[in-house]
Amino acid sequence: MRIGILALVLLLVGGTLAGGEQIARKRLVATIDADGVQRVAMTGGEYYFDPSEVVVKVNVPVELGVRKSEGMVPHNIALNAPEAGIDFDRELSSSEVTVIRFTPTRVGTYPFACTHRFLFFESHSDKGMHGVLEVVQ
Numbered sequence: 001m002r003i004g005i006l007a008l009v010l011l012l013v014g015g016t017l018a019g020g021e022q023i024a025r026k027r028l029v030a031t032i033d034a035d036g037v038q039r040v041a042m043t044g045g046e047y048y049f050d051p052s053e054v055v056v057k058v059n060v061p062v063e064l065g066v067r068k069s070e071g072m073v074p075h076n077i078a079l080n081a082p083e084a085g086i087d088f089d090r091e092l093s094s095s096e097v098t099v100i101r102f103t104p105t106r107v108g109t110y111p112f113a114c115t116h117r118f119l120f121f122e123s124h125s126d127k128g129m130h131g132v133l134e135v136v137q
């Protein structure tokens, strides 16, 4: 499977985890491949998504290819915005890329996150495993 990113813009913005550890928040502006699909490769791990801000164009198909970092901690990625044509909740694997396809139909900013939580501890999202999908004209 081919996950192509023709161009990307990385904008480093300081982010802070609960433990004080600095992480880089990365922003990626998707470009449209020759076949008309916006493909974005993403990684999820403890406790982040990379990139954590993804900008896509409205009414153009999107293919997110999401891989989990190595390790035993389970992760997913969920975004619930059916009003914008986006609604998924998928487990992630470190051995294969999870491909998520949708076409955003409404401009806006939509948060996504890992919804896992271990017992009474903070959720993965609270620990930093969240991001936003920006749908633009």
Ligand SMILES: [Cu+2]
Residues within 6 Å of the ligand: 074, 075, 076, 114, 115, 116, 124, 125, 129
């Ligand atoms: Cu997680």
